[in-house]
Amino acid sequence: MSEQPALPPSGAYLPSIRDSSRAVRQAANISITPAAIERLLFSPAFVDSYKRVSAYHGLALPLKFSSVLDELNLISVLSLLNFASGYRVPLHVQTGRGAWDSIRALVFSMYITSSIEDDLLSAVGMKSIQDAKIAELMNVQLHVERPHETISGVVVGELGGPLYDMVKLVTGVLNETGAILSNSGYPNLGAFVAEALNEGAKAGTGKGSDFLMEFVVERLVRAFPAFRDMGLVDGKPIYCFKKALFLLHAISVRFGTTTSHPLFPIPSTKSSPVFTDNVLPSLLIHLGVIDLSSSKLFSLFPAAGSEERLKELLGPSPSTDKDAKKTMPKEGPVLTSQQSYILRAAAIDACELIVETARSAARPESSRARELGWIRDITLPDLDMWIWSVAKDRPDYRALERFVRLDTVFF
Ligand SMILES: Nc1nc2c(c(CN[C@H]3C=C[C@H](O)[C@@H]3O)cn2[C@@H]2O[C@H](COP(=O)(O)O)[C@@H](O)[C@H]2O)c(=O)[nH]1
Known part of the structure; x- marks a missing residue:
């Protein structure tokens, strides 16, 4: 575990995300200019796909829930487990799915294989689930083969490989979170979230539309290490x-x-800071918004940001090539914890700046600006969804390298 800072002051979690991201991005000499932002905002790549792609969400699962609280619990566990991006390539090799689809499939299977006596999504079920069960539900192999040390021609199987590490992280998060919930008397994570929402609503009367989000984020982060996504750079x-x-x-x-x-x-999340992972920073580097050329991290993405490359990537989407979807994604650079925090901070700050620029850029002076007036109203979470989903939508974007960070339960 890398060193952790103190928690933000109570009531100031959201501003701490924004302020710390800007400070870390600037200290790392990463530049984000209005010109680079406008180049993206008014590009065919953005304008032609934004409304369609930013509306994608894979959150309504085809399941029959016994109650709204049951579904709230499933969404809460899905979010708790929304990590494993570093295992995207081995997951694709073994299961044909990326990290998010694999986690979705896992939570889906946990739901449908549960019974009243044995509910895998309850605090007690989470606390006691084991590696073998997770591997079975995710359909991944935990054994690797190696030649026997002394008998030639004989292969032995043993626990190992990258997906073994991933399964251990998933089991660890479930066991730890389940134990905390059951020690505090909650039947499941959804019950904790529902209580926090209700108490936040009571405490927040007249305190502005971000208050509820602020309140619940603080509760989650204080209670569960698996939500304590913070570090020191x-x-x-x-x-x-x-x-x-x-x-x-x-x-x-x-x-x-x-x-x-x-x-x-229901919380209002219109001005939520973005959900920074490996996809957002990697894409924003490829799309020329995050400029690493003066920073020490330049060598991580040496090919990104050239005029020629940007011309293609910011242009209209090439026609969909069915085979491109099937090609195996290429592993991107493997980052240290500090490097990944710096790039994730840059993505948070970049999205704040993109939305600010959008608000002031598209003044209805020319007819083109009037036509694009909707750009002024883009929101942070929709922008997040556009970047994240367009990364899968366009064949040329699917091939762009995303950075890899192993050993984290945060993204
Ligand atoms: N910033 C941001 N990051 C997101 C998501 C999602 C889930 N998106 C769905 C839900 C609502 C949306 O509309 C999407 O349909 C996953 N991830 C992150 O990507 C990582 C890579 O995964 P993959 O490329 O599959 O291997 C995964 O570990 C996780 O950390 C998001 O929305 N925003």
Whole structure:
């Protein structure tokens, strides 16, 4: 475990995410200019796909839930387990799915194989689940083969390989979170979240639309190490809290439009900091918004940002080539913990700046600007969804390298 900073002051989790990201990004000499942002905002790549792609969400699972609280619990566990991006390539090799689809499939299987007596998504079920069960539900192989030390021609199987490490991380997060929940008397994670939403709504009367998000993020981060996504970069704190923010946005996407259900209030996430992972920074580097040329991290993505490359990537989407979807993704650079926090901080700050620039850029002076007036109204979580989903939508973007960070339960 790398060194951790102190928690942000109570009530200031969201500003701490924004402020620490900017400070870390600037200290690392990573530049993000208005010109680079406008180049993206008014590009065919952005303009032609934004409305369609930013609306994607894979959060309504084809399951029949016994209650709204049951579904809230599933979404909460899905968000708790929204990591494993570093295992994307081995996951593709073994299961044909990336990290997010693998985790979705796992949570889906946990739900359908549960019974009243043995509910894998309950605090007790999470606390006691084991590696072998996770591997079985994810359909991954935990054994690797190696030649026998003394008998030639004989191969022995043993536990190992990258997906063994991933399975241990998943089991560890479930066991630890389940234990904390059951020690504090919660039947499951959804019950904890519902209580936090209700208490936050009571405490937040008249305190602004971000209050509920702020309140619940703090509760989650204080209670569970698996939500404590923060670190130190050269002694400076950086707070990302990606999974906690994602959880709140997932609730708002999934329940925000359904008719009233008085069991818990729905947070507004319109100005949530983005859910920074490996995809957002990698894409924003390839799309020329995050500029590493003056920073020490330049060598990680040496080919990114050339005029020629940007011309293709910011242009219209090439026609869909069915085979491109099937080609195996290429592993990107493997980062240290500090390097990954720096790039994730840069993505948080870049998205804040993109939205600020969008608000002031598209003044309705020319007819083109008037036509693109909607750009002024883009929101942070929709921008997150666009970057994340367009990375899979365009064949040429699918081939772009994403950085890899193993051994983290945060993204
Ligand atoms: N910033 C951001 N990061 C996100 C998501 C999601 C889930 N997106 C779905 C839910 C609602 C959306 O509309 C999408 O349909 C996963 N991830 C991260 O990517 C990582 C890579 O995964 P892959 O490329 O599969 O291997 C995964 O470990 C996880 O850390 C998101 O939305 N935003």
